[in-house]
Amino acid sequence: MMLEVKNLTTEFKQKKGTVRAVNNVSFSVAPGEILAIVGESGSGKSVTSLSIMGLTPGKVSGEILFHGEDLRKKSVKEMQDIRGDKISMIFQEPMTSLNPVHRIKDQLCETIIRHMDLSKEDALKRAIEMLTLVGIPSPEKRINDYPHQMSGGMRQRVMIAMALSCHPELLIADEPTTALDVTIQAQIMELIYQLREKLNMGVILITHDLGVVAESADRVIVMYCGRVLEEASVVDLFANPKHPYTKGLLASIPRIDDQQERLYMIRGMVPNLADMPAGCSFSDRCDFCMDKCRQKMPKLKEVDGRAVRCFLYHDEEEETE
């Protein structure tokens, strides 16, 4: 395993008390594997990725093992060497993650010069090479542009070029296509797919779009209110979802291939993290809720080679600390 996350918990201090955005999350990523983390807003998927990168102001506990070494024990300097080189990240909003007052050229070369032993000229060559790779037309000219001169799809491709410029072993893509149109989304996903084949990099794909997950991921983690509710291979998850939340999510998407009269609805809303129901966090919205669910939190337990956190499948509860 290249990356192993064990019992990751991230907490934020607020006026009203501590909020646990990520709660006891464990997973691993192998080289060449695409792991998707799915969830709605507030499920903790982005905080998970920021915690791995050491970019969150919250209090992080647990182990984040990258090739067996705990990233949490690294110094700031050591993390700077890893970030952008061995692990890199594509951020959600291409509109705001590029610096508007610097040319694309300078932003790309900054990363390359920081991590690779290259002269300015060579770094520029490498930057142009990367832009060609991500499919930007006439990269020698466009590299002198400022971000505002590019369209959303192009900016996202610049972000990807930047993330990939030092051949990372692990790429964390946080909603890489959410801000883009479908035809551009298809281009970007195709690109990530090809590069993973070519460079054998591991990818953590964070998204709320189950269509994108079905098309590209190998394994899927479903998160809700900071906890993992289900983990399975992509084929198993879509063919036979176990957790009521996963089932509900899949049923509530309008399908393009057949006609539903009415969409399935998960009732209610995602609860506030500061004010969680006792017991299972999904209990208030669940169609299969039992008395037990309102009192105890089920454990994430392996059932038939996949993991699910629900009393419908086993009756072990999570130990409270």
Add this chain to the structure above:
Amino acid sequence: MAEVLVEVKNLSKHFAAETDFLGRPTSVLKAVDNLSLTIYKQEALGLVGESGCGKTTVGKLITNLYQPTNGTILFEGKDLTKLSAKERRSYARDIQLIFQDPYASLNPRMTVGDIIAEPIKINKLLPANKVEERVNYLLNCVGLANHHRNRYPHEFSGGQRQRVGIARALAVEPKLIVCDEPVSALDVSIQAQVLNLLDDLKDEFGLTYLFIAHGLNVVKHISDRVGVMYLGQLVELADKEELYQNPMHPYTKALLSAIPNIDPTVKKQRIILSGDVPSPIDPPDYCHFCGRCYQKKDNCDALASPQLKEVKPGHFVACHLYE
């Protein structure tokens, strides 16, 4: 099919992209270019397209928020573009809008009750003592409770705010509601709730929708007919089953093939379009899709822009391949 509610003929909206020192336009952004379509009573017409294709501008033209550069919009036979300011008011009641961003479209300083009551008061629809009752009724229609009346928008989640926006649109008993991306800012599970609500209200109040969105699956779910826009022009229009099963325009085909399939065991053959949507500033005289078309014929860029033509009953396409 039923009676015609809105008939749009050769509608254009041009903006000056750049002006010379006297303020005369030197280049023109053609947001909507020579577009014609018909909306029948009690149908939901979907309008899809990528960002910048002019779908929102069409919505704003029909709701009379923009004055068109050219063309006519007939609402129940009356030309909306030639109304006096006073007449326009009465039509404003018949055509309402639901906005994309539920966080920006509600006044944060007004209670939800006041937000919904305002259009009723302005239009003097009810005596003052009946307004509260009506507001309660509307809140119940969209699945909110009476006590929500005294709360402010910030106390609500995105899905609930969108419900308030819908109640506000319903308050004046409109005939047509233009829904501009009403669910794209919402989470999947909340999106399903709002779509079902819109579906129910349509039957209950006999509403007509112009449903503008970029999510093709969402549009398919809610609409009866679907139109596809590209760079200010309508390139294809058909019944939804027909359009999704038998797309004819190369752009529609590419758009449909780009939707990720929810079944991981099916690997579909995908048409990947090269490049981005070009800028609508000074578009060419020939077919706007020419630059990205993978079925382009040699003379496509020599011919005038193709017109929307009925190729099959009820299936309209604007493409030289079908002429």
